[in-house]
Amino acid sequence: MTYSYFKGDNARSKARDGMAPNKRLTLAFVQEAGRILLGYKKRGFGCGRWNGFGGKVHDGETVHAGAVRELEEESALIAPKLDKVGVLMFEFLGDPQLMEVHVFTTKHYSGTPSESEEMRPKWYSLEEIPFKEMWPDDVYWFPLMLKGKHFYGYFTFKGMNDIVDYKLREVENIHDVPIPQGPQDTTCRG
Numbered sequence: 001m002t003y004s005y006f007k008g009d010n011a012r013s014k015a016r017d018g019m020a021p022n023k024r025l026t027l028a029f030v031q032e033a034g035r036i037l038l039g040y041k042k043r044g045f046g047c048g049r050w051n052g053f054g055g056k057v058h059d060g061e062t063v064h065a066g067a068v069r070e071l072e073e074e075s076a077l078i079a080p081k082l083d084k085v086g087v088l089m090f091e092f093l094g095d096p097q098l099m100e101v102h103v104f105t106t107k108h109y110s111g112t113p114s115e116s117e118e119m120r121p122k123w124y125s126l127e128e129i130p131f132k133e134m135w136p137d138d139v140y141w142f143p144l145m146l147k148g149k150h151f152y153g154y155f156t157f158k159g160m161n162d163i164v165d166y167k168l169r170e171v172e173n174i175h176d177v178p179i180p181q182g183p184q185d186t187t188c189r190g
């Protein structure tokens with residue numbers, strides 16, 4: 001699948017030493033007691049998978065503002081108080097650009113979840129999260145997110161379905177985590 005992405009990310013994503021700038025995205029989850037709101041992606045990247053709500057950070061926009069905007073565009077929920085809890089880096093073998101996904105959660109929102117052109121929202125109980133119909137990385141980091149931890153992960157994908165390598169760690173403060181630019185793993189994968 002080809003997916004063209006992300007011209008004009010803002011300053012912190014600028015490439016170092018001529019490297020391609022990271023593709024910077026947001027991913028927001030709304031939680032209530034015992035349940036979480038997911039959206040079924042109807043088009044584009046991740047089509048056919050359940051996920052949180054998010055997308056590309058626009059030029060001149062903060063990551064937080066991008067997360068608030070995307071959540072509203074895709075679910076109709078207004079949640080200015082989103083807490084950043086994670087950073088996930090995705091390397092797709094053969095693609096020199098990393099995807100840098102900033103993960104947010106909140107329990108404070110107004111509005112009623114509504115279907116958008118991009119997403120069909122649905123509440124899931126925490127015991128019934130449909131991991132088999134989600135990105136394969138989610139099963140690794142969701143437990144940390146659901147425990148209210150901060151986390152950093154780096155996942156290397158071959159194609160859209162296979163994780164060939166990953167690192168995941170809980171961090172004290174997600175705001176202090178350095179964000180790599182460009183693929184980090186120098187292992188020869190033949």
Ligand SMILES: COc1nc(N)nc2c1ncn2[C@H]1C[C@H](O)[C@@H](COP(=O)(O)OP(=O)(O)OP(=O)(O)O)O1
Nearest residue numbers: 025026027044045046053054055056090101135138
């Ligand atoms: C590779 O693993 C991933 N796992 C998870 N859980 N989420 C991911 C992964 N890769 C990307 N994502 C998230 C990040 C974003 O929330 C969306 C992709 O956003 P999209 O490309 O749809 O961005 P928009 O700005 O909404 O796109 P449009 O151009 O369609 O408006 O997936």
